Each structure stands twice: as C-alpha cells, then as structure tokens.
Amino acid sequence: MDGLTLCPYELKYKTAKFDLTMHAEEKGEELQFTWEYSTALFERETVERWAGHWLRLLKQVTENPDVRLGDIDLLTETEKDQLFKTFNSTKADYPENKTIQQLFEEQAERTPDHIAIAFKDRTLTYRELNKRANRLAHALRRRGVQPNDVIGLMMERSPDMIIGILGILKSGAAFVPVDPDYPAQRIRLMIEDSSASIFVAQSHLAERLPSAVTMIEADSSAMRNESEDNPAAVNEPEHFFYVIYTSGTTGKPKGVMLNHRNFVNLIHFQLTKTDVDFSHAVLQYATFNFDASYHEIFSTLLSGGRLQLITKEQRTDVNELLGIIEDNRIQVLFLPPSFLKFVFQNKDYAERFPACVRHIACAGEQLVVTAEMKKALCEKQITLHNYYGPSETHVVTTLTMKPGDLIDDFPAIGKPISNTRIYLLNDSKKPVPIGVDGELYIAGDSVGPGYMNQAQLTAEKFEADPFHSGGSMYQTGDLARWLPDGNIKYIGRIDHQIKIRGYRIELDEIEQRLLAHEAVKEAAVIVRADAAGDKTLCAYYTAKLPVGTDELRGHLASALPAYMLPSFLTELERMPVTANGKLNRKALPEPKHLAGATYVEPSTATEAQLAVLWQETLGLDRVGADDHFFELGGHSLKAMNLVARIHQELDTEVPLRELFRHPTVRELAAWIEANGSASPYAAIQPAPRNIKRKGD
The missing domain is CATH 1.10.1200.10 (ACP-like)
Structure with a gap:
C-alpha cells in the first residue's frame, strides 16, 4: 500500500463492554479502583456517588470487620446535608395557633356575599353558610359537646353535608363521616369504635342508625331559634379535626385521626406555596369518607371560592359530569388517577373535556400519564399535580407538571410540603443514599396523632423522630427513592396494602372476612392488572363445607363496602405453597370469567x-x-x-x-x-x- 503511513492514535473515548464494571489493580503499596460504565445508563454524578459509598464501605469494614451490613452508614457528610438540610428544608410560617373553623370564620367575614357552595339550583353565600353552621354548633354545645368528642356525620351529597361539617367543628368536636351506603355491620363497628353517641344526619337516613344514637338534622326548622353568632372558640389546634375509617389488617376498619394543626398546615401550603387558584370555582368530587374531599372543601372555603357540589349519580355519569364542569366554569378538579386516565383514554370524552379547567390534582394511587393524557393536557393548557400522602398524614409531597413540560409515564410524587420531612430508611432505619430504595417515613407537622382506640398499632407505626428532637415520624410501608433533584420516586408497597381506583384496601381485611364464614378453610386475596393496567381484586378459598360463590359474595357484602368486594371468587382444592410451606401468591391461578350456569342466547x-x-x-x-x-x-x-x-x-x-x-x-x-x-x-x-x- 504505497504512501500509507502508520502512527499511534490514542482513543479519547472508550466503549464500555458491560453496563458497569469495577477494575482493581495494585499500584505499589496501594489498590487502585477504576469504574467503567455505560453513559447511556448512568450519569457521571451517579457513579461518583457510588465510588464514595464504596470507599465508605471499605473504611467501615476494615475498621470493624464484625459490623452488620445493615448497620453500615454509606452516606457521606455532604450527602447527609443534602438529604436532611436541602431536600427537607421545609420550615415555613403558617397560622399554627388557629383551627380550621376560625380560618373559615375569617374568610366569611372577608367575603360574606360571595357564593360559598352551589348545588343544583341552590346556592349559599359565605354569610348564610356561616350562620347555618353556627346554629348547629350552638345546638351541639347545649348537648354538652366537648373538644375531642367525636360526632357522627351521615349525609348524602348536599349543602347539609357542608353545614354539618362546619357546625361540628364550630362546636369544638371532631367529626367521623359514615357513608350511608356502607353495610349495616360496618356502620355499627364504626359507631362503636368512635363512641359517637350523637349523629348529624338527614331524617330519611335515621333508619340506618342504631336507636341508642341521638340524631340531629343539620339545617332543620328546629335550628331556627338557635343563635347565628360565631360560638366562642373552645378547642385548640392539637384537638381532633376528624376521624376517618380505612381498611384494617385485623378484619375491622381502623379510625385514623388528624388534628387541626395537621390540616391547617396542608391548606396553608396549598393556598400560599402552589399556583392553584381556589378563589374561583372548584368541583367537590371525592366521596366524604375519603380524605381528599376535605382538601377540596377547605382549600376552597378558606380562599373565598365557590364549591360546586354534585349528586352521587352525577359523580359517576361522565357525560353529565363534563356538562356540569363546563356549565359552572370549574377551574380546579381533584380526580383519582384511574378516573382521569379513563376519561382521556376515551376519545369522545377527551375532545369534550371542558376548556375552563386549569388545574387537575391527582391523589390516592400511582399516577400513570398515558400519551393520550399528555396530548390532552398540553392542548388544553391544564397543569397536572401529583399528590402523595397516606390517611395518617394526608398530603405530604407534591409534584407540579405544567403544559409543555416533559412528563414521565410514571411521575415522581414530588417534594415535601411545608413543615414536613421525608426520610427514606433501610431495615436498620438508616438513611439510604440518592437512587437507593428505602421505606418512606413522614415527620413534621403533617403527622397525625394515630389510630382511634388502637394504642398498640399507633405505637408500632408512630415513633419518635431519631433525626429531629421532640418530633414523631410515621412508618408508611411505602418504598421510594430520592432522585438527584430532590423529588421522590414511588416504587411500591412492602406489605399487602393496595390502592384501587383511589381507595386504600388492606387485603388482610377481606381475607379475614372470608375466613369468618363457617365453610371457608383458607383464604387469599390478590390484585391482578390487565394489559391496560386496570386492577382487579381476586379472592381464592378452600372449603371445609360445601358453599356457593353467591353465598360468599353475600357474606362479604354484609360487612365490606362495595369497593372492597372481589370481582372474582375462585375455589381451589388446595392453596399453592412455597418450599418452606408459606402461601405462594404468585402461583395462584388466573381467575376464570364465569358466565351464568346456563348460557342463554340473546333474543333481541x-x-x-x-x-x-x-x-x-x-x-x-x-x-x-x-x-x-x-x-x-x-x-x-x-x-x-x-x-x-x-x-x-x-x-x-x-x-x-x-x-x-x-x-x-x-x-x-x-x-x-x-x-x-x-x-x-x-x-x-x-x-x-x-x-x-x-x-x-
């Protein structure tokens, strides 16, 4: 090859042979480690953090060869400062010495003639709503209601529900919402556990209550002689705000308590630290036994906005719901992720989705943003908010995604809200580094007092904050990891608790209810997802006596709300087990879609x-x-x-x-x-x- 000249050439860039490799070689008296990684998979900063963790590991192991792996502290001082001082720098002023009803009374004084709530063809101004709530409060005071007393609330969706909530709070008590559609057995358990001897309820629901309970109507003619003045404040921010019953692992629902300070902190954050404007029209969509409803209600009523109420039927009729949103120029919506996905997956609903909506907040389950959702949100200029928080603390992290932002299919759950700290800890309760999965703990002013009448469970889940003197923290059971920008990525659960269509469900409660039937020997409940990601409850059982699925369905329905009823009941000869004899949930068979016993041909x-x-x-x-x-x-x-x-x-x-x-x-x-x-x-x-x- 005439004219060819050969000369050495040093490659500036190399190709990694594997995703990640660490080379070690002796260099005189030293060991030198070299990391080689795929830049398509890892950022340089990530590998540098790992190198720092590797050195921390070596140092601690060589200094103490008997150290337990779980006790090794991988975090450098710089990372500790980042996790505790930067990511959790949430201290902010808020009216911590006031209660929710005091803040509402101040708002009613500022905007007395603004419409506070609208329902069908009925409206109430802030002045009217405040006066009617005051009447109820004075009536409850005359019955000896004290701070931290729990008053039952059984209402259908209506202005009376809002009057009832405010009236109970103004009396100094806390409220426990009881869904009239719940089975009688569940209603009885909630009343007994909460010791609610007085109920604010509508007269036509009286038959759903035990005879020993005193019933008061929120806005009856009997209230006309009561004072319309604001009652003197008797409760403090640390007194109970509400008790909400959620699914429990023992087979019975458990009452989660929040106090006024918890809720005031959340609402103040919502109104002052986010770009959501609640001073216009807000839809009240969530059910009253779900904590998101009180986020909707009080974010609106403490900012002078108009709260649009809807009936139970309108809530589930998408065509009518979209019409109400359009007709009433609703700007803010709180929707479960599964429902939002359903609406935007349907082309007709997506096209009809009202242009007046400016903000949609999602909570209650993992948010999945499909391509159709991204397209619709961008075209309609809607800001999407992802909220995270268990009932024990309500919302504690938020992520805002504006039109035109690059949105992940599975968005992060965001950063801590004001006066709230998030810890991601390993099994030894040591902080995990950025990018490493850890169990999520919540600390700060968002943490509630615990569970009603369950001291042992409260002690197990709520403990002293080891990183902040005088505080407490709540163990969520959720797995998550820190992202480099301070956002948190939700991973999943470490137990059998699940979220379906916004509802929190303990699978153990369904299993315990099945086992309570005399014919059932063993029971297991799991969740399966179809190709579209839709989750379904599937129950399996072995029988010691002959029993039909219809009988078991009735047995479950007598104690569990509709959202906890399995879609499938499958009888097995024996439960699949692992090599060590434990239930093998992964080996449970696909449920059969059982048609009727006899196929009947459609005749029209x-x-x-x-x-x-x-x-x-x-x-x-x-x-x-x-x-x-x-x-x-x-x-x-x-x-x-x-x-x-x-x-x-x-x-x-x-x-x-x-x-x-x-x-x-x-x-x-x-x-x-x-x-x-x-x-x-x-x-x-x-x-x-x-x-x-x-x-x-």
Missing part, C-alpha cells in the same frame, strides 16, 4: 348488541342474556366504560345507576328499549356503527 337486537359490548369491555368470549355484569368481573370503572360504549354505539344515554339496577344483559336491554333516549350531547358524538356478534 338490543340484547345481542349489549352482549358484544360486554364481551369487549370485560374481555370475554361469550356473554349470555342472563349474565350479571358485576359477577363477570365488572366494577365501577368498567361500568363507566360500558356506559360510554353504549352511548357511542347505540346513540343512547344510559345513566350509570341504571346499570347497577339492571345488571344483566336482558334487564338493561329492556330498560333501554323502554326508556332509552338520545344523549343531549349526541350532536357532537360519532354516529353509531353496526355491531356484529363475534364469529359472524
């Missing part, structure tokens, strides 16, 4: 069309005329999806409540033929297409 065109839609919604090969939607694995979100499909394909508006009332193909088809009508939004919906049965 409407029945045939509905059967096909049910098949597609539930992922089944065949659905008969007498098959029951909810016994085939259907739940509330799938029900909304089915109603939407019926609307699209049959051009017929079916309120969700009618599916619950007519849960078989035959029953719903008959209702549609007798009552079905075109949707008020039919003009902007796509024309229906002909539906053929699978196999035709």
